[in-house]
Amino acid sequence: MPKQASWMLRKILATQPTWNELQQPLKAGKSIVRQIYLQLLEYNVRVPWxxxxxxxxxxxxxxxxxxxxxxxxxxxxxxxxxxxxxxxxxxxxxxxxxxxxxxxxxxxxxxxxxxxxxxxxxxxxxxxxxxxxxxxxxxxxxxxxxxxxxxxxxxxxxxxxxxxxxxxxxxxxxxxxxxxxxxxxxxxxxxx
Known part of the structure; x- marks a missing residue:
């Protein structure tokens, strides 16, 4: 990842593994939006409060x-x-x-x-x-x-x-x- 890239570009490039996983065929009965949401949700820590x-x-x-x-x-x-x-x-x-x-x-x-x-x-x-x-x-x-x-x-x-x-x-x-x-x-x- 280039060091001179903006923070936004670095964030977009960091999601590349997620996008590669989503290129696989859809799971039965699940929409692409749901798959993206659930995949991105894994990166967010759930707070106990x-x-x-x-x-x-x-x-x-x-x-x-x-x-x-x-x-x-x-x-x-x-x-x-x-x-x-x-x-x-x-x-x-x-x-x-x-x-x-x-x-x-x-x-x-x-x-x-x-x-x-x-x-x-x-x-x-x-x-x-x-x-x-x-x-x-x-x-x-x-x-x-x-x-x-x-x-x-x-x-x-x-x-x-x-x-x-x-x-x-x-x-x-x-x-x-x-x-x-x-x-x-x-x-x-x-x-x-």
């Missing part, structure tokens, strides 16, 4: 924030400092530790040894399936992550802050509005 994305009743912007959060792509101060930005790396909430994803969403005031992987494994386990409890976990966690991130940004950029109770009530109201009727009854059991 996909259960958090699908059938989640949270708002689309909250689901997008969760997607960034799970992949550690939120622009925390740790990441901004790594890009040589001249900012104060301390957490806006506690003003003591470096602001990281783990500090903002996992380790904050949590007793015992918890890291991101154990937190994510618990989250995946709790949100798998179609049960009402799994639906509640997905939606409340997603809206909670979004609310924490919005509160962080408001404190950082607009010098506005709200109490924990106000943020929790906002998450509860949003989840109650977005939930299906059966899940709404389950959510109303919790007092905010």
């Amino acid at each position: 996909k259960c958090m994305m699908f059938r989640n009743a949270a708002r689309p912007k909250a689901i997008f924030t969760l997607w960034l959060h799970i992949q550690d792509r939120l622009l925390t101060k740790e990441r901004l400092v790594a890009w040589d930005m001249d900012i104060e790396p301390k957490c806006i909430f506690c003003d003591a530790l470096l602001e990281t994803r783990d500090h903002l969403f996992v380790l904050k005031d949590h007793p015992g040894p918890v890291n991101w992987n154990t937190h994510l494994q618990w989250l995946i386990k709790s949100s798998k399936g179609n049960s009402q409890a799994a639906q509640v976990v997905k939606m409340v966690y997603t809206e909670g992550v979004h609310a924490i991130w919005i509160e962080r940004n408001q404190r950082q950029f607009e010098q506005m802050s709200r109490s924990v109770e106000v943020v929790a009530k906002e998450v509860a109201v949003t989840c109650n509005i977005r939930a299906l009727p059966g899940i709404q009854q389950l959510l109303r059991q919790y007092i905010f």
Whole structure:
């Protein structure tokens, strides 16, 4: 493969083995589009947290924030400092530790040894399936992550802050509005 080739040309040339395999006769009852799709699908790794994305009743912007959060792509101060930005790396909430994803969403005031992987494994386990409890976990966690991130940004950029109770009530109201009727009854059991 030529080194001066563009990234797009390199990607196209890299699929050549796939195309060679597809030149073989069609399997009985399978279309060429299906064969191409299934062949290309093999190269994509399935993420274990996909259960958090699908059938989640949270708002689309909250689901997008969760997607960034799970992949550690939120622009925390740790990441901004790594890009040589001249900012104060301390957490806006506690003003003591470096602001990281783990500090903002996992380790904050949590007793015992918890890291991101154990937190994510618990989250995946709790949100798998179609049960009402799994639906509640997905939606409340997603809206909670979004609310924490919005509160962080408001404190950082607009010098506005709200109490924990106000943020929790906002998450509860949003989840109650977005939930299906059966899940709404389950959510109303919790007092905010």
